[in-house]
Amino acid sequence: MAGNARDPGVSVAARLLALLGVFDEKASALTLTELADGAELPIATAHRMVRELVEWGALVRAEDGRYVVGRRLWKLGLLAPDQSDLREIASPFLHDIYGATLATVHLAIRDGDEVLYLDRLAGHASVPAVSRVGARLPLHATGVGKVLLAYAPREVHDRVLRTLTRITPYTVTRPAQLESELRRVHRDGYAQTVEEMTLGACSVAVPIRGGDEDVLAALGIVVPRIGRDRARLVAALHVAAQGIGRSLRPA
Amino acid sequence: MAGNARDPGVSVAARLLALLGVFDEKASALTLTELADGAELPIATAHRMVRELVEWGALVRAEDGRYVVGRRLWKLGLLAPDQSDLREIASPFLHDIYGATLATVHLAIRDGDEVLYLDRLAGHASVPAVSRVGARLPLHATGVGKVLLAYAPREVHDRVLRTLTRITPYTVTRPAQLESELRRVHRDGYAQTVEEMTLGACSVAVPIRGGDEDVLAALGIVVPRIGRDRARLVAALHVAAQGIGRSLRPA
Numbered sequence A, B: 001m002a003g004n005a006r007d008p009g010v011s012v013a014a015r016l017l018a019l020l021g022v023f024d025e026k027a028s029a030l031t032l033t034e035l036a037d038g039a040e041l042p043i044a045t046a047h048r049m050v051r052e053l054v055e056w057g058a059l060v061r062a063e064d065g066r067y068v069v070g071r072r073l074w075k076l077g078l079l080a081p082d083q084s085d086l087r088e089i090a091s092p093f094l095h096d097i098y099g100a101t102l103a104t105v106h107l108a109i110r111d112g113d114e115v116l117y118l119d120r121l122a123g124h125a126s127v128p129a130v131s132r133v134g135a136r137l138p139l140h141a142t143g144v145g146k147v148l149l150a151y152a153p154r155e156v157h158d159r160v161l162r163t164l165t166r167i168t169p170y171t172v173t174r175p176a177q178l179e180s181e182l183r184r185v186h187r188d189g190y191a192q193t194v195e196e197m198t199l200g201a202c203s204v205a206v207p208i209r210g211g212d213e214d215v216l217a218a219l220g221i222v223v224p225r226i227g228r229d230r231a232r233l234v235a236a237l238h239v240a241a242q243g244i245g246r247s248l249r250p251a
Helices: A010-023 A032-039 A043-056 A071-077 A079-100 A143-150 A154-162 A175-188 A228-250 B008-019 B034-041 B043-056 B071-077 B081-101 B145-152 B154-162 B176-189 B225-249
Strands: A059-061 A068-069 A104-111 A112-119 A136-138 A193-194 A202-209 A215-223 B059-061 B067-069 B106-112 B114-123 B136-138 B191-194 B203-207 B215-222
Touching: A010 A032, A010 A043, A010 B008, A043 A059, A043 A228, A043 B008, A043 B176, A071 B071, A071 B081, A071 B136, A079 A104, A079 A215, A079 A228, A079 B071, A079 B081, A079 B114, A104 A143, A112 A143, A112 B081, A143 A154, A143 A175, A143 A202, A143 A215, A154 A175, A175 A193, A202 A228, A215 A228, B008 B034, B008 B043, B034 B043, B034 B191, B043 B059, B081 B106, B081 B114, B081 B215, B081 B225, B106 B145, B114 B145, B145 B154, B145 B176, B145 B191, B145 B203, B145 B215, B154 B176, B176 B191, B203 B225, B215 B225
Parallel strands: none
Antiparallel strands: A059 A068, A104 A112, A104 A215, A112 A136, A193 A202, A202 A215, B059 B067, B106 B114, B106 B215, B114 B136, B191 B203, B203 B215
């Protein structure tokens, strides 16, 4: 069933995709040599294929000679329905929360063993956070991550709890403590973090449920401190999450 | 210099890209037959290549059997620096404007003879607008579009003014009238529309200038009516556009 590497068509397609696969958040501008090395291709082959990718608009050659992702791939990526539909539906709710709190607002889903940020709203009054749309962060150290971890399949949960890396002095790295927090997410309907990902930043997050009550995503906000605002913030998030969930369900 | 179609490598790459090129805003979920037809490929070839694209994560087969753009292309597209850097830099300024006005806020660039929306903020209190991130609209009927048209190269200007399609009864379709409005954009530093794209929606927009004073993008808001708020809205947009421009310039 799988592609046969000796079939020239399949093989060329795989090589072209391997070139695109070299790009990631840490390597978003690459020389031809870096692309060839990353895709394990001879320079001449890489050069020919990169030229095709540039002609089509998938890549662009920047002023310094390095290659970057082009506008055509950006537009193509926006057609991805899982991301775009959820973002589109959630967007006005996120902006309502932002308008009411001026806090950083996050919409996130689980991507393997990490949190993937689908959307982020932040103004100049918002607390700095390390998130960025399309970025991935650890599940155990973020508010949205704890929500998604609480509802993740058993094998994801077990893998994550075996490798609780410390990010700040306040990151929860004891599995028993995190387990107890995840149980509280189920009981209370929200998760929180206190400077566990970034010093000076706390977060509160709630689940977004689809038609079958499955948790599809998480909605969270980042604030300098939680304190007495918690009940108000959690209530605002729950209202928005219910609105998003209702909009996701077929009428 | 161009790719040789008989070189199997180049040819396969071009065919793979042709398959991806069939997707657009109006056709974001496609059957195998539609993909093959759109890319002008035999079904068997299209089938083999689509399988490669699915294995890599570029495409996903939806429940109804049609193919859609996958999460991996979405993440790859977000690495496009022209779009992502400008969006990232502009984002807090957009949210400041949204927080102050609760209006729909737009960040847009010119893409050929159309406006391309890079970002859009809108809450439930905002007036409905037809924009969507990644969508393209006519230059002559939108506030951000008029700004970008006022600073477009002569040949773009001439082509657009030859084909002023009517979208609402209020769309400006007389070239002389539009010319006069574009001169006012240069003189006054902002553009406006009154129900020219969508009935019930007015807009005000200003240019965003880079280090060399070139107009790189436009920043606009959509409101139910402008009236006496215009001076205040234009001032808020100018402050934000100057902030974005300053952040774009190397220190």
